[in-house]
Amino acid sequence: MAHSMFSRRAGTPFLLTTLGLALTGCGGGSSSPSEPLPSVVSTTPANGALAVLQSTRLLTASFSKQMDASSLSAASVRVSCDGAAINGSVGYSASNNMASFTLANGIALPASALCNATLDKAVKDTTGLALGSDYVWSFRTSVAIETVAPTVTTTVQANGAKDVAFNTKIGASFSEPMAPASITTDSVVLTESTAGSKVAGSVSYVGLSVVFKPSVALKANTQYTFTIKGGTGGVSDLAGNTLARDFAISWTTGASADTLAPIVLGSNYANGSSNVAVNTKIGVSFSEGMDPQTLTTTSFMLTSGALVVPGIVSTVGNNAVFVPNANLLPATTYTLTLKGGALGAADLAGNPLAQDFQRSWTTSGTPDLTPPTVAETLNDDGATGVPITTKIAIRFSELLDPLTITTGNFLVSAGATPVLGTLYYSGESVVFLPLKNLAPNTQHTITVTGGKGEVTDLSGNALIANYVYRWTTGSGTATTAPTVVSSSYATGTTNVALSARPTFTFSENIDPLTATVANFMVQSGTTPIAGTVVYNGVTLVFTPAQLLSPYTEYTTTLRGSLGGISDLSGNAMNDDVVVRWTTGQNF
Known part of the structure; x- marks a missing residue:
């Protein structure tokens, strides 16, 4: 859904260990993963959406690459509801790779209708490559007119964050799809907090996320205020409702730039998993906030053999989710690939993943129907x-x-x-x-x-x-740092099981946003051990991705100080906690 997620020290990465709506739709078809055809990255409303408000006046589709605006017209972008054509105008924003369909004046979506939006197969990118097949997404309207104002749900740089990298872009996500035309450098503004001077830059919008890109690097050790305008002239949703009021946060840059590649912390299913529900979404979490324009269906792919699964990608802060256009096939092996390198997924400083990330797993024959609690x-x-x-x-x-x-x-x-x-x-x-x-x-x-x-x-x-x-609440603040009160292994412990899961208990509840593999590390010598961190109130558990090696010394480190493990009031552990232990040969 996001996060002082940008710098490694100011970051608050998400950790997904099990992600899981598959929406019925036809779009994109299947193709070879190597074909550089354009694809649809996201749509608003989403494919399969229910209760879409009649007051919705704008439909959008974002593409994986720059498109030829002349190929986007009333003939190639069509909308109908219950079989009747809806009149409107077609536009294209090159800065966002986004096509739009705006309902004509005096036209509203009909109530309780099944609507289809179609992008013709002839729609092409700037190199002349076409979609290859029609892309169709569907949604159903409600009977109500929307009057609810949108809200800012999360920000990449958290309010009050310190040590933010000065080469960052600035990001935020909304509670619902927004009208792209309302998101401008007048409605999304970055200023120096003390001087009040406006920072020059550009804005982009994809899915639910807005990104402000400064024209030059920010100043080091300087406080900035990020404002998204509300009210008249402010950002608005697809029904024309603006933010109720201005949204503003402030944070401070550090002395250094971010030059580190982001890391994939986890995916929704472990490599080799079986019995994966056929109605799942596919998700991954990263070590820091990602640039949504780099997370597309060409950099985030789900394949089965040589076939690419059609769907869309949505990004919120540190989290990216791939939504298949239809349920996955039962008893089928799928492979998730996140592209690294120059054309791969990148963080908000432009650092791409160092290499491709892949996981494979097999579906069951049934959907997941159990609600969360x-x-x-x-x-x-x-x-x-x-x-x-x-x-x-x-x-x-x-x-x-x-x-x-x-x-x-x-x-x-x-x-x-x-x-x-x-x-x-x-x-x-x-x-x-x-x-x-x-x-x-x-x-x-x-x-x-x-x-x-x-x-x-x-x-x-x-x-x-x-x-x-x-x-x-009481009347005071909390200023006491959390401490470790117990651990599963003391320094010097030997004959530890190969299936060990190092566990620490703290003196108070820990902020889940700081319970990450960057702050809870297990190493063999200088080699990090892959795994996940599970949080439960005062307890943190590290689960290795595979069995440990026999007769091997391991080092467990809990990071303290700024950016390290902290309590719910932001008090970090005063110092790192380091424990060394050695495995035996038993499981």
Whole structure:
């Protein structure tokens, strides 16, 4: 769904260990992975979307490469609802690789209708390569007119972040698709906080994400304010509703640039997995915020043998999700490939993955129909004396669809007053970061909305009902650093099982956004051990991707200080914790 995710030290990477709506549609067909044909990266509304508002006036399709604008016309971009053609105008934004269809004045989508949008197979890129087959996506309209204002759900650089790389682009994601024409350098602005001077740059918009690219590198050790304008002249959704008010955050650059390649922290299924649900989405998490324009169906591919699975890619901060156009085939082996190198997926400083990332797994014959539940809340329902500096964290029974993690689905209020903030997603946990300290001595209510169209897992199963809990703040802040109170192995332990999962328990609840493989490392000599980190309140567990080697010394390191493991009030461990132990020969 996102995150002071840009610099390694200021970053808050997502960690997906099991991702999982497959939407019915026909588009793109199948082709050889080597064919450099243009493809559709994302659409609004999404393929298979339900309850699309009648007030929606703009449909968009983003492509994997620059397209020939002359091939996009009323003849090649068509919309119909219940078989009747919808009149409108066609446009193309070269900066976003995005085609648009705007309904004609006086025209509205019909209520409760099945609508189809078609891109003709003759639509071509600037080199003359055509789609090859018609791309069609479908959605169904509701009976209501939308009047709900969009919100900013998450930001790549978190409010108050320190040590942000000065060569970064700046990113944010919205609660719903936005009108691209409303996203300009007048409505998305970066300024130096003290001087007030506006930073020159350009903006781009893909899916749910906006990126501001400064014309030159930012100044080192300087505070900046990132503002997305609301109200008249501000950014608006597809129905014309603007942000209710300006959204602004501030953060400070460090002394260095980001020159490190991003890392894939995890994918939705481990290599070699079986019994994968046929209605799954495919997702990956990265070590830092990624440039959504580099995550396309040519850099993020799902294949079965020589056939490419048609679908679209959505990006939110550190998280990318591939949505197949239809359910996957049962009992079939698929391979996920993320391209590295010069034309591969890249972070917001332009650093691409160092190499391709691949995982293969096999589907079962059945869909996943089990809804998610809330497994744990931090802080507990009914708690008192909660620090006013706290973040709000909820852990679920399974991984969620990050596209459904929005400030419209996660509501925080102090009495009757909404609390403004941004959301971040890590593993099975969602974290709400208030934009300022909470009101003291006040009861706060947290609501996670369930039911159709609300929070779902990655197979489209919704939380059955709203989940509501309450706690009350105290009058003070929390300033005590967390400490390790126990570990599964002490330094010098020998004959450790080859199936070992190093575990640490802390003196207080840990911020899930800091529970990452960058902050919890296992090494053999200088070689890092691949694995995942599982978070459960005060406990962190590292699970290696494969059995450890016999009679080998391993070093476990928990990072402290700035950017390291911290509590929910942002207090980091004072120092690194290092433990060394040696395996035996038993499993």
